[in-house]
Amino acid sequence: MKEREKSIVTGLVLLMLIAWVGFPLHHAHRFAGSLWGGVFGVTGAVLMLVPLAYMIIKRNKKLKQSVAKYVSMRNLLAWHIYAGVLGPILVIIHSGHKYESVVGIALTAMTLLVVVSGFIGRYLLSGFTKEIREKKAMLTELQTAYDEALVAVQS
Numbered sequence: 212m213k214e215r216e217k218s219i220v221t222g223l224v225l226l227m228l229i230a231w232v233g234f235p236l237h238h239a240h241r242f243a244g245s246l247w248g249g250v251f252g253v254t255g256a257v258l259m260l261v262p263l264a265y266m267i268i269k270r271n272k273k274l275k276q277s278v279a280k281y282v283s284m285r286n287l288l289a290w291h292i293y294a295g296v297l298g299p300i301l302v303i304i305h306s307g308h309k310y311e312s313v314v315g316i317a318l319t320a321m322t323l324l325v326v327v328s329g330f331i332g333r334y335l336l337s338g339f340t341k342e343i344r345e346k347k348a349m350l351t352e353l354q355t356a357y358d359e360a361l362v363a364v365q366s
Contacts, residue, residue: 216289217334223296224330230303231323242307255301259322261294292333299326 242248265287268278275284299322310316 216292220292220296220330220334223293223300224326227296227300227303227323227326230300231319240307240309242305242309248305248307251301252305255298255305258294258298258301261298262291265291292329295329296326299323 268274268287269284278287302322303319306315306319310319
């Protein structure tokens, strides 16, 4: 399941980056103010608020205990991840690639930075942690074998 989740989230992050990079090729100046542009914008904004719920629940012990009775923290983390990636995608679509203000460009850049840094922290750095754990286990095994060989040689 974790590998499947990683593949899906990687695809969504790539989609987000492609949608962002597409602004030189596509401009829809009136899309953001249209009905569908508004639906995409509001839905994206709401989805971008969902990760806050996970962060609050995770850090509040009493709230965590009461919520964990109904929903596992693993499921809440999955909601946190998917909403945190889908929200920015919808907001970029909402923008219609109309980055004409400094504030709009800064908000888009910060949103992309948050998503990419979360992706790196969740999926790439966890691989490093796993590899370090494996190397430490190998070192322990080698140290034990060395100590046994040293005792055997001295006997």
